[in-house]
Amino acid sequence: xxxxxxxxxxxxxxxxxxxxxxxxxxxxxxxxxxxxxxxxxxxxxxxxxxxxxxxxxxxxxxxxxxxxxxxxxxxxxxxxxxxxxxxxxxxxxxxxxxxxxxxxxxxxxxxxxxxxxxxxxxxxxxxxxxxxxxxxxxxxxxxxxxxxxxxxxxxxxxxxxxxxxxxxxxxxxxxxxxxxxxxxxxxxxxxxxxxxxxxxxxxxxxxxxxxxxxxxxxxxxxxxxxxxxxxxxxxxxxxxxxxxxxxxxxxxxxxxxxxxxxxxxxxxxxxxxxxxxxxxxxxxxxxxxxxxxxxxxxxxxxxxxxxxxxxxxxxxxxxxxxxxxxxxxxxxxxxxxxxxxxxxxxxxxxxxxxxxxxxxxxxxxxxxxxxxxxxxxxxxxxxxxxxxxxxxxxxxxxxxxxxxxxxxxxxxxxxxxxxxxxxxxxxxxxxxxxxxxxxxxxxxxxxxxxxxxxxxxxxxxxxxxxxxxxxxxxxxxxxxxxxxxxxxxxxxxxxxxxxxxxxxxxxxxxxxxxxxxxxxxxxxxxxxxxxxxxxxxxxxxxxxxxxxxxxxxxxxxxxxxxxxxxxxxxxxxxxxxxxxxxxxxxxxxxxxxxxxxxxxxxxxxxxxxxxxxxxxxxxxxxxxxxxxxxxxxxxxxxxxxxxxxx
Numbered sequence: 082x083x084x085x086x087x088x089x090x091x092x093x094x095x096x097x098x099x100x101x102x103x104x105x106x107x108x109x110x111x112x113x114x115x116x117x118x119x120x121x122x123x124x125x126x127x128x129x130x131x132x133x134x135x136x137x138x139x140x141x142x143x144x145x146x147x148x149x150x151x152x153x154x155x156x157x158x159x160x161x162x163x164x165x166x167x168x169x170x171x172x173x174x175x176x177x178x179x180x181x182x183x184x185x186x187x188x189x190x191x192x193x194x195x196x197x198x199x200x201x202x203x204x205x206x207x208x209x210x211x212x213x214x215x216x217x218x219x220x221x222x223x224x225x226x227x228x229x230x231x232x233x234x235x236x237x238x239x240x241x242x243x244x245x246x247x248x249x250x251x252x253x254x255x256x257x258x259x260x261x262x263x264x265x266x267x268x269x270x271x272x273x274x275x276x277x278x279x280x281x282x283x284x285x286x287x288x289x290x291x292x293x294x295x296x297x298x299x300x301x302x303x304x305x306x307x308x309x310x311x312x313x314x315x316x317x318x319x320x321x322x323x324x325x326x327x328x329x330x331x332x333x334x335x336x337x338x339x340x341x342x343x344x345x346x347x348x349x350x351x352x353x354x355x356x357x358x359x360x361x362x363x364x365x366x367x368x369x370x371x372x373x374x375x376x377x378x379x380x381x382x383x384x385x386x387x388x389x390x391x392x393x394x395x396x397x398x399x400x401x402x403x404x405x406x407x408x409x410x411x412x413x414x415x416x417x418x419x420x421x422x423x424x425x426x427x428x429x430x431x432x433x434x435x436x437x438x439x440x441x442x443x444x445x446x447x448x449x450x451x452x453x454x455x456x457x458x459x460x461x462x463x464x465x466x467x468x469x470x471x472x473x474x475x476x477x478x479x480x481x482x483x484x485x486x487x488x489x490x491x492x493x494x495x496x497x498x499x500x501x502x503x504x505x506x507x508x509x510x511x512x513x514x515x516x517x518x519x520x521x522x523x524x525x526x527x528x529x530x531x532x533x534x535x536x537x538x539x540x541x542x543x544x545x546x547x548x549x550x551x552x553x554x555x556x557x558x559x560x561x562x563x564x565x566x567x568x569x570x571x572x573x574x575x576x577x578x579x580x581x582x583x584x585x586x587x588x589x590x591x592x593x594x595x596x597x598x599x600x601x602x603x604x605x606x607x608x609x610x611x612x613x614x615x616x617x618x619x620x621x622x623x624x625x626x627x628x629x630x631x632x633x634x635x636x637x638x639x640x641x642x643x644x645x646x647x648x649x650x651x652x653x654x655x656x657x658x659x660x661x662x663x664x665x666x667x668x669x670x671x672x673x674x675x676x677x678x679x680x681x682x683x684x685x686x687x688x689x690x691x692x693x694x695x696x697x698x699x700x701x702x703x704x705x706x707x708x709x710x711x712x713x714x715x716x717x718x719x720x721x722x723x724x725x726x727x
Contacts (some may be wrong), residue, residue: 084419108473111447111507116698118503120690122419123438128410129174130403135511137435138182140172143268145690147171149184149199152435154408154424159436163198169487169688173218174631175572176247176392177225177404183208183218190652191682192604198250208250213237215606223269229255231264238608240264242274256290261609265309267292268316269532272692273337275309275319279613282491283529287321289337300342301325306525310354314361314381320345322352328524332366345455350375358544363387364535365400369522371453372467373496374398378409390425390432398497409724410435416451416467419498447472449506449691451514453498456549458518458542462530465523467494467514468544469506474555481557481708482550484512484543484584486572490535490617493522501697508701509709513550517542519574532617533625535596536575536632543572544583558586562708564700567588567656567685574634574664586708589647591656591685594664595636597621604654635660644674644707648696650683676703 095297124147129138136151139157143150147169149162162182163170173183173196182199196207196216209216219242223227227247231240235257242264242465244258256274258264265275265287277299278401287300287307301307305325310332312319317336332346332355346352346366354367361381368375374399378387389397392413398420400411409427414420419439425432438703439445451467458464474480483505487494502512516523517539519531531539543563551558563576563584570592577587593599603611619625630636645668649661658679665677678699680692687693705711 095334099723107446111445111472114447114504114507115442116504116694116701118440118442119500119507120694120697121440122443122500123436124419125422125436125438127172128401128422129172130408130410131175131180131405132178134403134405137422138172138175140170142688142690143545147688149182152422154435157436158387168681174221174296177221183228183662185218188652189682190650190686190688192684208245213350219264220266225356229267233606237605240606240609241322242267255292262288263609266311268312270316272316273319277308279610280304281613281616283525283532283617286588289319289335289449298340306330313355313358320355322355324525328526336639357381358406359404360406362406363402370515370524372465372493372639376400387427390423414498415450415495416469416498418445447507451535453496462518464545465516465543467496469502470555471506471509471511473509474511476554479555480509480511481562481704482513482562484546484550484561484563485512485514486517486543486569487514487520487566488564488565489527490519490531490568491521492540492568493520503699505701505704509554510704511550513546515543515546520554526646533619535618536579538574540579543576547583560708560710561588562588562704564588564590565592567592568654571634575632577643577645578637579640581642582638584643586644586704588610588703589661589664590661591649591653591661593656594634594660596633599656599660600629635663635667638664641668641671641673644703646678646700646703647675648678648700650680650685650687652682652684655685674707
C-alpha cells in the first residue's frame with residue numbers, strides 16, 4: 082500500500098498550483114459502513130444437486146435467519162423453500178431420485194439437531210423426533226433407498242448408527258455404540274464401519290469394525306492423530322489421514338484384506354480431508370495450507386490433476402459434485418470478500434457465478450485483504466498470525482488495534498471472510514488474529530504445546546502479538562485491546578486477569594471463566610471425548626482442580642482494571658450463561674466499566690442477523706469510547722447496560 086500523503090503536504094501542493102496531482106488513495110475515497118450494511122452481506126452454504134442437476138439446494142441468511150433456498154444451475158433467482166422466523170434451517174440434501182429434501186434444525190442454538198423431511202407438497206416432518214436426542218446426517222446409501230444418520234436417543238452419552246428407509250421412513254439400528262467411539266463412515270456394501278477412539282485432543286486411534294462378525298481391527302500402530310476419510314470405489318481400501326511419524330497429517334490407505342497400510346499422498350501441510358465422487362471418477366483432497374484451503378481434484382483413472390478455475394486474489398474454498406459427475410459446484414472467496422457460489426462443467430470447462438453475496442451498498446475496494454505474518458514469542462517460538470490493516474492507517478494516522486484469539490482451544494484463525502472483523506477494520510481498528518501455540522494447522526508439536534498449560538504460554542503468545550502490533554508504525558501502541566470468542570473469550574479474560582496492564586480493553590464473547598464448572602458440565606453427547614479433554618485441560622474431579630482454579634479468571638476478578646464487554650447466548654450448551662453472569666458481577670465490584678449483552682435466543686455463536694447487528698454495534702460503541710477514546714456517553718462504573726433480545 083502506498084504511504085498516505087499528509088494533509089499539509091497536499092495543501093502545499095495545491096497552494097503552489099503544481100500541475101501534477103496525486104491520485105487519491107483508498108483511504109481518501111473509502112466509505113465507512115454501518116453494522117446494518119456490513120451484516121447485510123449474505124452468508125450461504127451447502128449446494129446439493131437436484132436429481133436432474135437443474136437446481137442446487139443451499140442455506141442462506143438473506144432474510145436475517147438461515148433458511149433453505151434453491152438456485153437454478155443455469156443462473157437465475159434464488160427461491161425460498163422454508164420461511165422460518167425463529168430457529169435456523171440448514172439444508173442437508175435433495176433426495177437422490179426425487180424432489181424431496183432433508184434439512185436440520187435445533188432449538189435456537191441448543192445444538193440438539195433433528196433431521197426433517199420437506200416433502201414435494203411443502204409439508205415438513207421431523208424424522209428424528211426423540212426429545213433431547215441429537216441426530217446427524219451420515220450420507221445416502223449406495224442404492225439410494227435409504228440414508229444413514231447418527232443419534233444418541235438410546236443413550237445420551239453415545240452415538241449409534243441408524244438407517245432410515247426412504248419408502249417407509251422408519252429407522253433401524255445398524256451399530257450399537259457401547260464403547261464410546263466416534264462413528265466414521267460405512268462402506269458402500271455395509272460390510273465395514275470405521276470407528277475413532279479419542280486418546281487426547283491431539284491423538285486418536287482408528288478401528289475398522291466388521292459388521293458381520295463384529296470383530297474390531299485397530300489400524301494405527303502408534304499413538305497419533307488418525308481420521309477415516311473414505312473407502313475406495315472398489316471397496317478394497319479405507320483411506321485415512323494420520324500424523325504418525327510426522328508433524329503433518331498425510332493420506333494413507335488401508336488394505337482391508339491384507340491389513341496393511343501405505344502412504345498415498347503427503348504435502349508440507351496437513352491433509353484434512355479426502356473423498357471419492359459418486360462413481361469414483363474423481364478423488365477430492367483438502368489441504369490446510371497456512372490457514373486456508375487448497376483443494377486438489379485428481380482423475381482416478383489417469384492420476385492427473387484436474388485444472389480448477391482460478392481467480393485473482395480469491396481461492397476456491399469448497400467443492401461438490403453432481404451424481405453423474407459432469408458438474409461441480411464450488412465456493413470462491415477470501416479474507417476480503419464473502420464466498421460466492423459457482424457452477425462448473427467438467428466437460429466443457431464453462432463456469433457460471435450463481436450468487437452475488439456482497440451487499441450492493443459496499444464497495445469491494447473498501448474491504449481489506451489480510452496478510453499472513455509471523456512474529457517471535459517470548460521464548461523464540463515463531464507464532465503465525467493474520468493481520469488486517471485498515472486502509473486509513475499510516476505512520477501519520479495511527480490507529481488502535483485488537484489482538485483476536487480464536488476458539489478451541491485447538492482451533493485456528495483462517496484466511497476467511499468475517500463481517501465483524503471487516504466492520505472493525507473499516508472503522509479504523511487494526512486486527513491481528515493470532516494462532517498461538519496449541520492452534521491446529523502448524524504441526525503436531527505446535528498443536529500440543531498448550532496441553533495442561535492454558536492461560537500461561539499461550540497467553541504470553543498473545544501478549545507478544547500485542548507487542549508486535551505496538552512496533553508497527555501505523556499502530557497507536559497505547560491503544561491495543563484483546564477480543565475473542567469461546568476459548569478466545571477465555572483468553573480475553575485471562576489477559577485482563579493475569580496480565581492486567583498489557584491490554585487496554587477486553588471483548589469477551591461467550592468465553593469460559595470457570596474451567597472446573599465448564600469441564601464438569603460438558604454436554605452429554607461429548608462423552609466420547611470427555612477423557613481426551615481432561616488429558617489436555619485437566620480433570621476437574623482430581624487434583625487438577627487446583628490448577629484449573631488458578632487459571633480460571635472468575636476466581637481472580639479483583640485483578641481486572643480495564644474496561645470489559647461480555648456477550649453471551651442463553652441457550653449455549655458449551656459455555657453456560659452463568660459463566661458470563663458471574664464474571665460480569667465479579668468485575669463490576671471493581672468499579673470497572675463493564676457492559677453485558679445477553680441474547681435469549683442464541684447459543685454458542687450468534688446466527689441471527691438482528692442479534693449480530695445488536696451485538697457487534699455494541700462492541701464498536703464500547704471500543705470507540707474505551708479504546709479509541711471518541712466522544713460519547715461512557716458506561717457508568719459498576720452500572721453497565723444489560724440488553725436482552727427476545
